[in-house]
Amino acid sequence: MTNAACYPTSSLSPALAALAKAVRAGQRAAVARAITLVESKKPAHQADARALLANLLPDTGRAIRVGITGVPGVGKSTTIDVLGSHLTAKGHRVAVLAVDPSSTRTGGSILGDKTRMVNLAADDNAFIRPSPSAGTLGGVAAKTRETMLVCEAAGYDVILVETVGIGQSETAVADLTDIFVALMLPGAGDELQGIKKGLLELADLIAVNKADGDNLARARIAAAEYKAALHILTPASEVWQPPVITYSAATKDGIELLWSHVLDHRTKTTAAGELQEKRRAQQVKWMWAMVDDRLKSRIHNDPLVRARVPALEQAVAEGSLPVSLAADEIAELLGF
Structure with missing residues (x-):
């Protein structure tokens, strides 16, 4: 997907050049070090990370990018573990990244991903990496x-x-x-009341888990409910109507079907030019997310702002200073 000629590579220090070479060689330890560099908040590390990414960029863009969501208890980790193992057995190399916006208190990832995905954690062709939130979802998305x-x-x-x-x-x-998969539980009749319309609008594929044993009939009923709900929405794509399937992560039934839909989506959206356009739009959103991230970083690190903010916050909290005037003063301190 990426046109290497569009991205000039940066000259790297010997250490960064060695790291880039090791990453391209697929060395897991080097991949982990590069990601740690990318996630660092230190200005020197951020500059190195930008240079490293610019150098690596021509070798990116060819992977199938799959988003997976679902309510707690739906079996996301088990599904990813089973799906990932299915894919590595077919010769793929799989990376699992977790976007964790809930860990704002500790700054770390809230989920022990490697303990929840025991098969992938031991698979040489898989790599699992949680993304600490650092307090903002936008920051998580950018680092992810x-x-x-x-x-x-x-x-x-x-x-x-x-x-x-x-x-x-x-x-x-x-x-x-590229494709967004929403995992659902049986019992849709009870759940549809609480499901956000936005989630159904985002989903490119709905997969009802736990379709096994006594749950099989309920899973099929749930799938029918979701199909009916999707019919009232206008599809985001001209070539893709989101399918609804049932599967069982426990028995692995339906995992191959799930993956076949992912491949079918990629084939159809690529042929129609939609995937390329989607990635271009994502690049622009990424740019603005990085701008926002850097503005917030400057606000928190600028010495003049840091010295003045406590008094401004106190005045705003007490009601003695309008919020708009406080915001104007901060903007002026930053030179805006």
Whole structure:
């Protein structure tokens, strides 16, 4: 997807050049080091990360990027573990990235991804990386996209991006990926009342999990409910009507069907030019996300702003200073 001629490579220091070479060779330790560099908040590290990504960029863009969401308990981790293992057995190299907006208190990822995906964690052809939120969903999305590029440069040809399925994380992951898969539970009749219309509008594929044993009939009923709900929505694509399937992560029934729909979506949207256009739009969104991230970083790191902010916050909290005037003063301190 990426035209290498469009991206000039940066001259790298010997250490960064060695890291880039190791990443391209698919060395897992090098991939982990590169991602740690990308996630660092230190200005020197950020500059190195930008140079590294510019160098790696020509080797990115060829992977299948799959977003996966679902309510807690739907079986996302088990599904990803089973699907990823299915793909590595077919010769793919799979990277799993987790967008975790819920870890704002500790700054770390809330989920022990490697312990939840025991098969992939031990698979030499798989790489699992949680993304700490650092307090903002936009920041998570930006770092996850950069992490995705590192993994693609390392030769991972399938990228599975998991979201915990709360708030705006679904939209963020949809903006990172080629196809967005919503995992659902049986019992749709009870759940449809609480499902956000926005999630159904985002989904390119709906997969009802736990379609096994006593749940099989309920899963089929749920699938019919979701199909009916989708019929009232206008598809985002001219060539793709989101399918609804049932599967079981526990028995692995339907996993091959799920993947076949992912491939079918890629084939049809690529032929229609929609995938290329979608990725171009995502690039622009990424640009603005990075601008926002850098503006926020400057606000927090500028010494004049940091010295003045406590007094402004106190005045705003007490009601002695209008919010608009406080915002104007901060903007002036930043030279805006």
